Amino acid sequence: MPNTAIPLEALRGSGADIQAIQIPYVRHPDQDVAEPVQHPVVIVGAGPVGLSLAIDLAQRGQPVVVLDNDCKLSTGSRAICFSKRTLEIWDRLGVGQPMVDKGVSWNLGKVFAQDQSLYQFDLLPEDGHERPAFINLQQYYVEAYLVERALQLPLIDLRWHSKVTALTPRADGASVTVETPDGDYRIEAQWVLACDGSRSPLRGLLGQESHGRIFRDRFLIADVKMHADFPTERWFWFDPPFHPGQSVLLHRQPDDVWRVDFQLGWDADPEEEKRPENIVPRIRALLGKDADFELEWASVYTFACLRMDRFVHGRVVFAGDSAHGVSPFGARGANSGVQDAENLAWKLDRVLRAQADEALIDTYGAEREYAADENIRNSTRATDFITPKSEISRLFRDAALALAREHEFARRIVNSGRLSVPATLHYSPLNTPDGEVFDGTQLPGAVLSDAPMRRPGDAATIWLLRALGSDFTLLHFGPTPAWAIELAGVTNLSIASEGEAHAAHADLLDVQGLAAKRLDARAGTSYLLRPDQHVCARWRRPDEAGVRAALQRACSATASAV
Amino acid sequence: MLLSTRPNLQACDDFYEALIATHQGLETAQSHALNARLVLLLANHIGHQGTLLHALELARTSAGFAPAVAELAERGAVTPVAPVHAAA
Numbered sequence: 001m002p003n004t005a006i007p008l009e010a011l012r013g014s015g016a017d018i019q020a021i022q023i024p025y026v027r028h029p030d031q032d033v034a035e036p037v038q039h040p041v042v043i044v045g046a047g048p049v050g051l052s053l054a055i056d057l058a059q060r061g062q063p064v065v066v067l068d069n070d071c072k073l074s075t076g077s078r079a080i081c082f083s084k085r086t087l088e089i090w091d092r093l094g095v096g097q098p099m100v101d102k103g104v105s106w107n108l109g110k111v112f113a114q115d116q117s118l119y120q121f122d123l124l125p126e127d128g129h130e131r132p133a134f135i136n137l138q139q140y141y142v143e144a145y146l147v148e149r150a151l152q153l154p155l156i157d158l159r160w161h162s163k164v165t166a167l168t169p170r171a172d173g174a175s176v177t178v179e180t181p182d183g184d185y186r187i188e189a190q191w192v193l194a195c196d197g198s199r200s201p202l203r204g205l206l207g208q209e210s211h212g213r214i215f216r217d218r219f220l221i222a223d224v225k226m227h228a229d230f231p232t233e234r235w236f237w238f239d240p241p242f243h244p245g246q247s248v249l250l251h252r253q254p255d256d257v258w259r260v261d262f263q264l265g266w267d268a269d270p271e272e273e274k275r276p277e278n279i280v281p282r283i284r285a286l287l288g289k290d291a292d293f294e295l296e297w298a299s300v301y302t303f304a305c306l307r308m309d310r311f312v313h314g315r316v317v318f319a320g321d322s323a324h325g326v327s328p329f330g331a332r333g334a335n336s337g338v339q340d341a342e343n344l345a346w347k348l349d350r351v352l353r354a355q356a357d358e359a360l361i362d363t364y365g366a367e368r369e370y371a372a373d374e375n376i377r378n379s380t381r382a383t384d385f386i387t388p389k390s391e392i393s394r395l396f397r398d399a400a401l402a403l404a405r406e407h408e409f410a411r412r413i414v415n416s417g418r419l420s421v422p423a424t425l426h427y428s429p430l431n432t433p434d435g436e437v438f439d440g441t442q443l444p445g446a447v448l449s450d451a452p453m454r455r456p457g458d459a460a461t462i463w464l465l466r467a468l469g470s471d472f473t474l475l476h477f478g479p480t481p482a483w484a485i486e487l488a489g490v491t492n493l494s495i496a497s498e499g500e501a502h503a504a505h506a507d508l509l510d511v512q513g514l515a516a517k518r519l520d521a522r523a524g525t526s527y528l529l530r531p532d533q534h535v536c537a538r539w540r541r542p543d544e545a546g547v548r549a550a551l552q553r554a555c556s557a558t559a560s561a562v
Numbered sequence: 563m564l565l566s567t568r569p570n571l572q573a574c575d576d577f578y579e580a581l582i583a584t585h586q587g588l589e590t591a592q593s594h595a596l597n598a599r600l601v602l603l604l605a606n607h608i609g610h611q612g613t614l615l616h617a618l619e620l621a622r623t624s625a626g627f628a629p630a631v632a633e634l635a636e637r638g639a640v641t642p643v644a645p646v647h648a649a650a
Contacts, residue, residue, distance in 0.1 A: 399598035409606040 006151065006158075011144040015255055018140045023071045025161040031185040039065045040352055042176055042189035044164050044202055046070075048079065048139065049320030049337035050195030051146035055093045056345030058155040060470070062352055065187065066156060067178060069163035069201075073147070076297035077138035077223050080251060080259055081331035084124065085422040085447060086338045087131040088465050088533070095149040096131070099142065103135030104252050109234040111416055113401045115241050119411045120233070123419055128514040129450045130463040134234075134331065134419070136253045138223075142334075167192065167205040173315050191348060192316045195341070200322035206313055212306025213380065215327065217387040219301045220262040220273050224283055226293035227256055236416040238386075238401055242285035247386050249329075249416075250286075257296060260286065261328070263387060270300040303327035303383055305376045311340075312365035319344055324372035326379035329386060329417030336375045339422055340368050346471075346531035355489075356555045363430055371423035378418045385415035422447045425534060432528075432537035432550040439520040448533050451515035453495070453508040464515055465533060467493060467508055472551060473529040474542075477521040479505065483544040487551065495521075530554055565616040 005024045010017045030037045041057060043050045046068035054064045082099065090096040107124045110117060123133035150156045165184065166177035173190040194202040203210070235250040237243070246263035253259055262282055264273055272278060279298050284291060307324035311317060320337030344364045350356035388394035403410035425431065425445035432444060442449060451464045469491025474484055479502045480492040496506035497513060510516050519527060519538075528537040528550050537550035571577050585593045605614055622630060 395594055395598045396602070399595060399602055402595075403599055403602060407603075407606075410602060413602065 006147065008148070008151070011148045015138060015140060015257070018073055018144045019075060021073060021144075023160040025071070025181045027180075027182065028159055028185075030187055031180065031183070036175065036186040036188045038188045038190075039063070040190045041065070041193065041348065042067060042174075042187065042191070043193045043195055044068075045195035045197060045320075045322070046143070046147070046158065046160070047074070047195060047197060047320070048142050048146065048334050049341050050193070051143065051150055052089065052093060052338050053193060053195060053319065053341035053345055054156050054158075055095070055146065055149055055153060056341060057349060058150075058153040059093065060345065060349040061155070062349055063155045064157065065189075066150070066158045067162040067164060067176075068158070068160050069196075071160045073143040074139035076299065077140070077253060077257065077259060079139045079142070079331075079334035080136050080253055081134050081335075081420075082137055082142065083331060083335045083420045083422075084129065084131045084133050085420070086335045087135065088447075088450065089338055089342045091131075091466060092342075092470070092533075093149065094152075095145050098145045098148075099137055100131065100135055102141055102145075102254055103137035104232055104254055105132040105135050106232045106234065106252075107133040108231075109236065109416075109419075111236050111238070111404075111411075111414060112240060113238040113404075116405065118401065118404045118414070121411075128452050128512055130452075130465070131450070136251050136259070138253055138257070139334070141254070164196075164202060164205070167202060167316070169206070169314055169316055171314065190315065190352070193344065193348075194316060194318045194322045195320050195337075196322050198321040198325050200318070202316070203308065203318065203322055206316060208308055208313065210306040210308050210323075210325065212304060212325070212376065214302060214304040214306075215383050215387060216266040216389070217303065217383075218264040218266060218268045218270060218273070219303065219328075220264055220268075220279065220282065220298065221301060221328075222260050222262070222279055222283060222298040223253070223296040224258045224260060224293045225256055225296050226258060226287070226291065228258065228287070230258075234419075238416075240286075243282065247416075248286065264300070268300075273300050274298060301328075305380045305383070307369070307372045307376060310365055311368055311372075312361055317344060317348075317361065317364065319368070323368070324376065326375050327383045329382040330375075330379050331417070331420045332375040332379055335420040336371060336423075339371065340364075342532045343368055350555055360555060363428065367423075367425050367428050367430075370425065370427070374423050375420075382415045382417040386417075428536075430530070430536055430554045432553055434538065435546075436540045438538060440518060442519045442527070442535055442538075444535050444537060446535050448527070448529055448535060449515075449518045451518060452511055453515070454511050456504050456506060456509060461511070462508070464508070468529060468533060469531075471531050472554070474547065475515075475519075475527040475529065477516060477519075477525045478502065478523050480507075481542070481544075484542075484547065487547065490551070528554070563610055563613050565613050565620060567620070 005026050010021050041064045043054050043064055043066045046066050054066045057064050087096045090099055107122055108120055110120045150158055161180055163179045164176055165179045168175040174192045176187050176189055178185055196202050232252050237248040239245055240248055243262055249261040251259040276295055304325050308318055311323045319340035326332045347360045347364050351358055351360055385397055388397050400410050400413040404414050428445050452461050453464050471489045473491045476494045480494045484492050493507045495508045495510050496503040497510050524541050526539050526542040527535055530536050536554045608614055
C-alpha cells in the first residue's frame with residue numbers, strides 16, 4: 001500500500017519531527033491503467049478538514065481517495081485553538097484523546113487595556129463536560145494525529161504529491177486530472193470534496209469566487225519558544241505600553257511554544273516585519289529585556305472575511321477554508337471547517353447508500369452557509385472592534401474599554417473575538433419544529449450538550465456524547481417505548497435518574513441530573529439526534545408516527561428554506 | 563417597542579443644564595469621548611433592542627441623513643470588497 005511510506009514513529013514525535021516529515025512519492029496503480037479508475041469520493045486537501053471528512057466517511061464504510069499537492073504536514077503552528085465541539089467530533093472519529101493529551105487545555109481569557117487588567121471571562125463556567133472550552137495545539141500535531149488515524153482505516157487511500165490540475169464536472173460526478181512527479185493521470189469521482197484551503201485551486205478550476213471583505217490592517221503572528229510562568233489563559237491587550245496604539249494576543253501552546261499576535265496597522269511593510277531583527281524587539285518589549293526566547297515561526301497576515309455564494313456545485317462540494325474564510329479572532333476557521341466535514345459526512349454516506357436523495361447534500365450547503373454567515377458576522381465584528389475603521393468607531397471602542405474597568409455591562413460590549421461555538425441551525429429544513437413547550441438552549445438545530453452518565457451497576461463515568469450511536473439516536477427520559485426498538489438506523493438510549501423505578505433497566509444513569517436539566521426533560525421526554533449530534537426533534541410524549549415523520553424529514557428534506 | 567419621544571424628562575431644563583455642565587472645561591475630543599460613554603451607559607439602561615434601533619434611526623434621519631445600511635456587502639466604502647480567486 002502506498003500509505004506505508006509515511007514514517008509512523010515521526011507522526012507521534014516532537015513538533016520538529018513532524019514538521020520534518022517528507023512523505024516520499026509512491027506511484028499509484030491508478031496511474032498504470034488505460035481507463036481512469038472510478039472512485040465514489042475524492043477529497044482534495046489533507047488538512048484538518050479533509051482528513052476529518054475522510055475519517056468520518058471511512059468509519060461509515062465509504063472508500064475515499066484523499067489527494068494532497070504537498071508531501072509535508074502543516075509548516076508552522078497556523079490554526080492553534082481547537083474548540084470543545086471540534087474535540088467532541090474528533091472523539092467520534094477516534095482521535096480526540098491524543099489531541100487533548102498533547103494540547104494545552106484552557107477555559108479562561110483575560111482582557112487588558114493600556115497597563116491595566118480589565119476583566120477575565122470563563123468560556124466553560126459549568127462542570128459536567130468531558131472536554132474543555134479549548135485546547136491550543138499546533139496544526140502540525142493535529143494533522144499528524146489525523147493522518148495516523150487515517151492510516152488505521154483501510155478505506156482511506158491517501159495520495160501525497162498529487163496536485164489536481166483539471167476538473168471536469170458532470171451531472172453524475174467529475175473527472176479529475178492529477179499531476180504527480182512522474183506525470184499526470186486521470187480518475188473519475190462520483191463526488192469531489194474540495195477541502196483545499198483558502199486559495200482553493202479547485203474553486204479556481206470551477207471558475208468560482210469568494211466574496212467579502214479584506215481588512216486594511218496587518219498582523220504579525222509569531223511562535224516563540226521560551227520558559228514562562230504565564231498562566232494557561234488567552235490574554236488580549238488593547239493598546240498596551242509595549243505595543244502602543246495596537247492590539248496583542250498571547251496563547252500558550254505545547255512544548256513551551258507561545259503564540260503572539262501583534263497588530264501592525266495597514267502601513268506596515270510585510271517583508272520588513274517578517275525579518276527576525278524586527279520581530280525580536282517586539283517580543284522583547286512584551287517579555288522584558290532579559291527574556292530568554294527563540295523565534296520558531298512567524299508570518300505577516302492580512303485578514304479577510306469571505307465566502308463562496310454556494311458551497312455545493314453539483315457533485316463538487318466545498319468545505320472549510322475553501323468555502324469560507326474568517327479572521328483569526330474567535331478561532332472560527334478550522335473549527336467551523338471541521339463542523340462542515342461532520343455535517344457533510346453523514347449526509348454523503350446516506351446519499352451514497354441510496355438511503356437519501358441528493359437534495360440532502362443541498363441541505364449541507366444551506367446549513368453550513370448559514371453557519372459561515374454567523375462565523376463571518378462574529379469575526380467581522382471582532383475585527384472591526386479591534387481595528388476600528390473610523391474615528392467615531394475608535395471613539396466608541398475606547399469608551400467601551402474605559403467603561404469596562406468598572407461596569408460589567410461594558411465588558412460584554414468589548415469584543416476581542418467571540419470564541420467559536422457551534423452554530424445552532426435554527427431554520428434547517430431537517431428540523432421538526434417543537435409541538436410542545438421546552439426551556440433552555442437544546443432546541444432543534446442545536447448541538448447536544450454533553451453530560452456525565454454511568455451505566456447501571458458500573459461506577460465509571462461515561463459521557464453522553466460518546467454513548468450516542470453513529471447514526472440517529474433517540475434519547476428517552478424513561479423506558480424505551482416498544483415501537484422505538486423497531487426503527488431502522490436508530491440507537492435508543494433510555495436515561496434514568498438514580499433511584500428511579502426503571503433505573504436498573506436503563507441504558508444510562510443521569511448521575512448529576514445534568515442531562516435532564518440541560519434538555520429540560522421530564523419523564524417521557526424524548527430527543528431525536530442526527531448523526532452529527534444536532535437535535536432535530538423532541539417531544540414530551542413521542543408516538544411512533546411522529547418520530548418516523550421526523551426521521552424522514554431529517555434525511556430527505558429538500559433545501560427549500562434556511 | 564418603539565422609542566417614546568413624548569416629553570418624559572423629569573426636569574427638562576435642569577437636565578439640559580447638567581448635560582452642558584458635564585462637558586464644561588473639556589476639549590471637543592474629550593467631549594466626544596464623554597458623549598460616547600453616555601450613549602453606551604444610556605443604551606444599556608434602555609436595553610430593549612427595538613427601542614435602541616428606533617433611536618439610532620431617528621437620530622440619523624432627523625439630521626437629514628439617509629438611513630444607514632447594515633448589509634456587509636454595502637460597507638465597501640469602509641473597507642474594500644474583494645473577490646478572492648485562485649490566483650489571489
